[in-house]
Amino acid sequence: MSQQVIASTAKKARKLSAPEIAEIEHEMTLYPDKKAVGLEALKIVQKHQGWVSDESLLGIAKYLDIPVADLEGVATFFNLVYRQQVGKNVILFCDSVSCWIMGCEGIKGHIKEQLAIDYGETTEDGDFTLIPVPCLGDCDRAPVMMVGPDLHRNLTPEKIDSIIADYKNK
Amino acid sequence: MVANPLTKNIDMSRPPLDIAAYEANDGYQSLHAIAKGLSPDDVLELVKGSGLKGRGGAGFPTGLKWSFVPKGENSPAQKYLVVNADEMEPGTFKDRLLMEGDPHLLLEGMIIAAYTIQASKSYIFLRGEYTVSEKVLRNAIKEAYEKGYLGKNILGTGFDLDIIMHTSAGRYICGEETALLNALEGKRANPRAKPPFPQVSGLWGKPTIVNNVETICNLPGILTYGVDWYHGLTKGNDHGTKLFGVSGKVKTPGCWELPLGLPIRELLENYAGGMQDGLELKGFLPGGGSTDFMLPEHLDIALDYDEIAKVGSRLATGTMIVLDDRTCPVGMVGNLMKFFAHESCGFCTPCRDGLPWVDQIFRDFENGQGSEKDLQILHDHVTYLGPGRTFCALAPGATAPLGSGLKYFKEDFEKHITEKRCSYKH
Amino acid sequence: MAKIVIDGVEYEVNPDNNLLQECLSQGLDLPYFCWHPSMGSVGACRQCAVKQYRDADDKEGMLVMACMTPVTDGAIISIEDEGAKSFRSDVVESLMISHPHDCPVCEEGGECHLQDMTLMSGHNYRRYDKKKRTHRNQYLGPFINHEMNRCITCYRCVRYYGDYAGGTDLSAQASHHHVYFGRHEEGVLESEFSGNLVEVCPTGVFTDKAFSENYSRKWDLQTAPSVCVGCSVGCNTAPGERYGSLRRIVNRYNSEVNGYFLCDRGRFGFDFVNNRDRLLEPVQRVDNTGELLADDQVKAVIKEFAASGTIGIGSPRASNESNFALRAMVGEENYYAGYSDAEHESMQVILGLASDASFHSPSVREIESADAVLILGEDVTNVAPRIALALRQSVRNKAKELADESRIPQWQDAAVRELAQHERSPLSILSPAVSRLDDVASDRVIESLPNVVAMGYQIANKISSSAPSAGASSENDEVIEKIAAQLKAAKRPLIIAGNSNGGDVIKAAANIARALHDESGKSVIDLCLLVPEVNSVGMGLMANSANSLGIALEKLASGEAKRVVVLENDLYRRAAKGQVDAALSKAEKVLVLDQLPSATTANADVILPATAFSEHEATYINYEGRAQLSFQVHQCQKQAQPSWRWICDAKHVDDLVERCCSEAPGFSRLREVLPGENPFVAGMKVPRQSHRYSGRTAMTANVSVHEPKQMEDEESIMSFSMEGMPAQKDASVHASSWAPKWNSNQSISKFQDEVNGELKQGHVGCLLIEREDSSDSYFEPAVDSIEPSAKQLRLVYSYQIFGSDELSARSKPIQARMTDAYIGLSPEDAEDRGLRQGDVATINPLGAPVVVCIRTGIKAGTALLHCGDGKISPADFSGLIEVEKSAAQSTIRGIGNLIVSDFQEEEISS
Numbered sequence A: 001m002s003q004q005v006i007a008s009t010a011k012k013a014r015k016l017s018a019p020e021i022a023e024i025e026h027e028m029t030l031y032p033d034k035k036a037v038g039l040e041a042l043k044i045v046q047k048h049q050g051w052v053s054d055e056s057l058l059g060i061a062k063y064l065d066i067p068v069a070d071l072e073g074v075a076t077f078f079n080l081v082y083r084q085q086v087g088k089n090v091i092l093f094c095d096s097v098s099c100w101i102m103g104c105e106g107i108k109g110h111i112k113e114q115l116a117i118d119y120g121e122t123t124e125d126g127d128f129t130l131i132p133v134p135c136l137g138d139c140d141r142a143p144v145m146m147v148g149p150d151l152h153r154n155l156t157p158e159k160i161d162s163i164i165a166d167y168k169n170k
Numbered sequence B: 001m002v003a004n005p006l007t008k009n010i011d012m013s014r015p016p017l018d019i020a021a022y023e024a025n026d027g028y029q030s031l032h033a034i035a036k037g038l039s040p041d042d043v044l045e046l047v048k049g050s051g052l053k054g055r056g057g058a059g060f061p062t063g064l065k066w067s068f069v070p071k072g073e074n075s076p077a078q079k080y081l082v083v084n085a086d087e088m089e090p091g092t093f094k095d096r097l098l099m100e101g102d103p104h105l106l107l108e109g110m111i112i113a114a115y116t117i118q119a120s121k122s123y124i125f126l127r128g129e130y131t132v133s134e135k136v137l138r139n140a141i142k143e144a145y146e147k148g149y150l151g152k153n154i155l156g157t158g159f160d161l162d163i164i165m166h167t168s169a170g171r172y173i174c175g176e177e178t179a180l181l182n183a184l185e186g187k188r189a190n191p192r193a194k195p196p197f198p199q200v201s202g203l204w205g206k207p208t209i210v211n212n213v214e215t216i217c218n219l220p221g222i223l224t225y226g227v228d229w230y231h232g233l234t235k236g237n238d239h240g241t242k243l244f245g246v247s248g249k250v251k252t253p254g255c256w257e258l259p260l261g262l263p264i265r266e267l268l269e270n271y272a273g274g275m276q277d278g279l280e281l282k283g284f285l286p287g288g289g290s291t292d293f294m295l296p297e298h299l300d301i302a303l304d305y306d307e308i309a310k311v312g313s314r315l316a317t318g319t320m321i322v323l324d325d326r327t328c329p330v331g332m333v334g335n336l337m338k339f340f341a342h343e344s345c346g347f348c349t350p351c352r353d354g355l356p357w358v359d360q361i362f363r364d365f366e367n368g369q370g371s372e373k374d375l376q377i378l379h380d381h382v383t384y385l386g387p388g389r390t391f392c393a394l395a396p397g398a399t400a401p402l403g404s405g406l407k408y409f410k411e412d413f414e415k416h417i418t419e420k421r422c423s424y425k426h
Numbered sequence C: 001m002a003k004i005v006i007d008g009v010e011y012e013v014n015p016d017n018n019l020l021q022e023c024l025s026q027g028l029d030l031p032y033f034c035w036h037p038s039m040g041s042v043g044a045c046r047q048c049a050v051k052q053y054r055d056a057d058d059k060e061g062m063l064v065m066a067c068m069t070p071v072t073d074g075a076i077i078s079i080e081d082e083g084a085k086s087f088r089s090d091v092v093e094s095l096m097i098s099h100p101h102d103c104p105v106c107e108e109g110g111e112c113h114l115q116d117m118t119l120m121s122g123h124n125y126r127r128y129d130k131k132k133r134t135h136r137n138q139y140l141g142p143f144i145n146h147e148m149n150r151c152i153t154c155y156r157c158v159r160y161y162g163d164y165a166g167g168t169d170l171s172a173q174a175s176h177h178h179v180y181f182g183r184h185e186e187g188v189l190e191s192e193f194s195g196n197l198v199e200v201c202p203t204g205v206f207t208d209k210a211f212s213e214n215y216s217r218k219w220d221l222q223t224a225p226s227v228c229v230g231c232s233v234g235c236n237t238a239p240g241e242r243y244g245s246l247r248r249i250v251n252r253y254n255s256e257v258n259g260y261f262l263c264d265r266g267r268f269g270f271d272f273v274n275n276r277d278r279l280l281e282p283v284q285r286v287d288n289t290g291e292l293l294a295d296d297q298v299k300a301v302i303k304e305f306a307a308s309g310t311i312g313i314g315s316p317r318a319s320n321e322s323n324f325a326l327r328a329m330v331g332e333e334n335y336y337a338g339y340s341d342a343e344h345e346s347m348q349v350i351l352g353l354a355s356d357a358s359f360h361s362p363s364v365r366e367i368e369s370a371d372a373v374l375i376l377g378e379d380v381t382n383v384a385p386r387i388a389l390a391l392r393q394s395v396r397n398k399a400k401e402l403a404d405e406s407r408i409p410q411w412q413d414a415a416v417r418e419l420a421q422h423e424r425s426p427l428s429i430l431s432p433a434v435s436r437l438d439d440v441a442s443d444r445v446i447e448s449l450p451n452v453v454a455m456g457y458q459i460a461n462k463i464s465s466s467a468p469s470a471g472a473s474s475e476n477d478e479v480i481e482k483i484a485a486q487l488k489a490a491k492r493p494l495i496i497a498g499n500s501n502g503g504d505v506i507k508a509a510a511n512i513a514r515a516l517h518d519e520s521g522k523s524v525i526d527l528c529l530l531v532p533e534v535n536s537v538g539m540g541l542m543a544n545s546a547n548s549l550g551i552a553l554e555k556l557a558s559g560e561a562k563r564v565v566v567l568e569n570d571l572y573r574r575a576a577k578g579q580v581d582a583a584l585s586k587a588e589k590v591l592v593l594d595q596l597p598s599a600t601t602a603n604a605d606v607i608l609p610a611t612a613f614s615e616h617e618a619t620y621i622n623y624e625g626r627a628q629l630s631f632q633v634h635q636c637q638k639q640a641q642p643s644w645r646w647i648c649d650a651k652h653v654d655d656l657v658e659r660c661c662s663e664a665p666g667f668s669r670l671r672e673v674l675p676g677e678n679p680f681v682a683g684m685k686v687p688r689q690s691h692r693y694s695g696r697t698a699m700t701a702n703v704s705v706h707e708p709k710q711m712e713d714e715e716s717i718m719s720f721s722m723e724g725m726p727a728q729k730d731a732s733v734h735a736s737s738w739a740p741k742w743n744s745n746q747s748i749s750k751f752q753d754e755v756n757g758e759l760k761q762g763h764v765g766c767l768l769i770e771r772e773d774s775s776d777s778y779f780e781p782a783v784d785s786i787e788p789s790a791k792q793l794r795l796v797y798s799y800q801i802f803g804s805d806e807l808s809a810r811s812k813p814i815q816a817r818m819t820d821a822y823i824g825l826s827p828e829d830a831e832d833r834g835l836r837q838g839d840v841a842t843i844n845p846l847g848a849p850v851v852v853c854i855r856t857g858i859k860a861g862t863a864l865l866h867c868g869d870g871k872i873s874p875a876d877f878s879g880l881i882e883v884e885k886s887a888a889q890s891t892i893r894g895i896g897n898l899i900v901s902d903f904q905e906e907e908i909s910s
């Protein structure tokens, strides 16, 4: 029986793309309940779209026939679901305890200088968004950060410069 | 005999062993033992006998935990095994090593665990940021399916097992086993009340075992080399080896597999190379961000669950965070408080509203605006957020460095108030 | 029973409960937030901490959350322990760090659970001196205000709205101390039960919007125990009045009926009482204008009508007393039913079944305990909303059963839900269109009405072969088999039907219940038959079965009757326009008693203003046959009087009740609802005003500086003042709940014999209808032989919670949620007729314009008609209709307010 997941909304749902749907359908085979697939779908859509817009959120809710309010509750709970547009490269900057001891604040200051953005901000050219992340589990090589899926360790200001240059050129 | 069962195959300078190489080095032996007739109850007895304690932090005996799973005809047909690979505790970096270094060890352990509790489905709950672990594990899972070690009727035993990779979307609280279950179900990851325990009503209401990666990785050795061998690995009261890590300003930070019961000093001096030149040890958190500070005077204590508990701290994850004399202890605790405040799930009052206050106070201290009154409030919160008062162990975890920090580094706190600044800042 | 020791005193307690519930049941004060008596425990707020000791030697004890701790025999606990006390005070301190402290301007002020608990917990000195966290608020529609900064994150709102009431558009969002409760974006809260958020929220996050606009403190409201006149459930309410206007309605606990919750019609539909168009003076039509009548003129008119040749038409929305007075005035044989002939006919079936000893009409609470339910043909959410809310609880019985098996206490709310997942007790719904209960239905069959009826007979036949079957087997055989088996296997099966669309469904439903009775060996079977109005059953009992409205109208049209008295009724809603026109134009004189102008008052010669429900004391009889007494809350405006007072010379409601008991068959127990022999405590009345009622001496000083004499209430045990014995446990009536330290509605536990139990005052009403013998004959299926032509559609009335009820439809907040009259069509039928969403169409044969509403969950061949607020009359149409596009313009409201799950939207491209 279909749930009654009507929720009047001013915005329109985005129709999910075929590749998004294919991946969501695959996840459906792995979980016994479609609610579980909601979180998976958020990640899938984010992988394809870079972030989860209101329209995408509605699109997922509609596709899975789950309440959009619940899905929003989940989307806004998790650190790595972006409900605002982010840049091409998301810098997840570890500022937890070991990295802090190892001087991540200086490194952050350097990034801030180089990119002219603070936490939660995106560079004007849309290349980078800087977000803090709890301990990345690489404390023996602190300070560390991720850019997109890649981990960068033992950071120094010089290393930051070359990392930024690399991603800019990608 | 093997002395480092967890890391014997690990060499981070090359890719992890593929399934053939892993098998060539005693890998998947346990499956053949099972195929030859080792029953789930036999395995359970072995694991109980090994004395293996959970490596996820709480140190609960693994065999005992498994024995709570309902058995027999009237028990729910579907049971689940969940591997806790969320590793987000600040200063903890051990499970990553195992997953990136020797994925088949984890898979073999999972098959053993799932077989014991007769779970036909198992999820690896992997923190989303561990992209390399994900790739390595997915590849290993594929190999294991191809080999017939996963899937239907494994090695003709009639036992089926699917392993499903779940990557999380980032929240420390997901490491708490019941919050993890909610996250897996696609819900907000608030913890659940216990009882009922997951062993009875867990994932989708079905009996579920949640074990840490490292815990699971202990299993192949126990089955392959036996309980006596396992008992022989240690130097102290607890059995087996454990991954120990050191981070902070030591000469050679890192993570090593060592026998339980080794003195802390040996870890710090022999493996981590001692403090960096010119720095003195001021204190350390022995097992990640939610353990109590210990002092240089505690260095001769053994890395053993009970021994460390005697001085008021916990072995927990075994990854030690070192505080040197040039780093501000107030700043260090403040950093942890910011983490805990941010990672609170927001379900129960003391944690949700208490920790941000604590965090604010630390920010004020940092800026030279701390006061005696604030200090009192911090002290009050050590009790207020303590065990039994909050819904889960996150907030009590936060009180560990907070309470011990206030106790051991009292002067530093007071100095921040009297000097109206942090004197460690240049 | 278990024995536990609380602070050194031994108590006998129920071992199935948790410590918090038992502490409250014992009358002890223990603060809490997240726990709610009807929603169990989740342990979020940590406010209910107590010390528990291992044994008598344990001096340390351990802090436990009372709400999460099962009662165990021999347990020793302390509420007063210093450690527990200081922890509780710390919890409130935490909760208040970001609270705006805006009590002076907060609608919750003075009845705020947070205020109460703050005081009770002993937190009184604010130490937090940092910045507060702030939130943005959302627009949530015409009923509810949102002020998130006041939130203390107890999670009650989402647990109530989602878990309890099945709403899907309110959720917890974000995390840590940013947790936010709202919709995914601004918009109307969709649940029909959203208003309860006002009472569920322990502080002022969700408040009553209409009340806010015309606000008064709780203690300045004059209140009395009242009964909702919105539908036939008869929920108990506590309306509040100030300065002559009715300001709000809140729930009044009744353990058997509404418990803690009302529907939004009940809560927000009272404003017709304040309507500017209220009829307030007796008038007589002279030529084309109205002329005020003086007292003696009124007397003369009444005398004239009391003569022979007068007939009376009763009203299902008027009290028993007024209906009875009319019946007494015109004589039993001249008193006619005031609902449509179709309803009259089905009511005869219902009343017949009501006295059959094989059946039991379950109360709302009993409905909650059903473990297998079948709804035949009715849209319960719209017709009897509070029952739909109860059905949502009934489907959880399976979960509770599973919890028992796993030894998880039932009050462990989250754990029970987790364990059960989607396992529910069976609830099957057979009807021509989707309903708002489908999400919890185990089986859902959408079929034409005749097929629904036929399926009903088939189910009965499957249960017992002695029940006659109807129709050939069909594609639904499997479901029929399954439903029959489920009902048979249930411990407490329940069959629900209603008379929105005639009596055939009722007969089919009765056959199922009888088959169950015959087969199961159970002495009675729950058969719940819904009727639309607050006193449909009362009036039904009062009117002779031969005295239908049609006959009354015919008698007038033929001249056989000369005069007619119409009691609180718009006949144009009850019978075809032509029929009513003919009758009223022919009648020599028409007297109408009512509260608001209608098409009928427009045709009256004399209009006498009637008081509304809050302005008089009255009894009503709900769908079960439960008689309930509703007190007068405030004085009537100007010259309005209870209808009965205009037409009979009784002095007192009690007199009429007494006469009714002896003269009207079936009413003999009515007197039991009156306050007992000795209703007074220490000889004092129960005040309608609180002891803090302010401004009494100055309220009307702008008019005259002389303090007016307090109006005396000679009729009831209540006084229009602050004097008397307020609603404490000894008082015989209970309106506004208050107890020392407990200013909020949570004080109710002080008045219950135990948490969730009966009120100490014990007024649950009285079941009027005696069930004497059991007829053991089944109804024979009537074959619906009318086959629609290709152009025709089968008409089904769609009753709407917002708009279908005549009086609440005149209330502003309800109007903001109403739609125009519409015709609901399946996409196929719409396409065949070239109709698009929102078009205006005419329904033939009568040509009434309606908006087209295309819905995917309607059986093709069926047209769902919603009549709007009286613009078109259901009585104008029967059976088969044709629908075609019209050039007329769309009307006032359109159908934008309609909330249904199957509304067909234009496809949006990506």
Ligand SMILES: Cc1cc2nc3c(=O)[nH]c(=O)nc-3n(C[C@H](O)[C@H](O)[C@H](O)COP(=O)(O)O)c2cc1C
Pocket: B053, B054, B055, B056, B057, B058, B059, B060, B062, B084, B085, B086, B087, B088, B089, B172, B173, B174, B175, B176, B177, B178, B210, B211, B212, B213, B215, B216, B392, B393, B394, B397
């Ligand atoms: C806030 C919190 C975070 C936790 N994070 C982790 C984690 O990241 N990994 C883990 O294995 N256990 C974590 N735990 C412990 C788990 O709840 C659980 O005890 C553990 O996974 C059990 O596995 P084990 O018996 O193998 O140790 C956490 C506990 C708490 C309270």
Ligand code: SF4
Pocket: B173, B190, B191, B343, B344, B345, B346, B347, B348, B349, B351, B352, B390, B391, B392, B393, B394, B395, B396
């Ligand atoms: S202690 Fe409470 S708020 Fe904190 S993480 Fe646990 S349940 Fe959530």
Ligand code: FES
Pocket: C020, C031, C032, C033, C034, C035, C042, C043, C044, C045, C046, C047, C048, C049, C065, C066, C067, C068
């Ligand atoms: S009422 Fe017990 S924790 Fe909230």
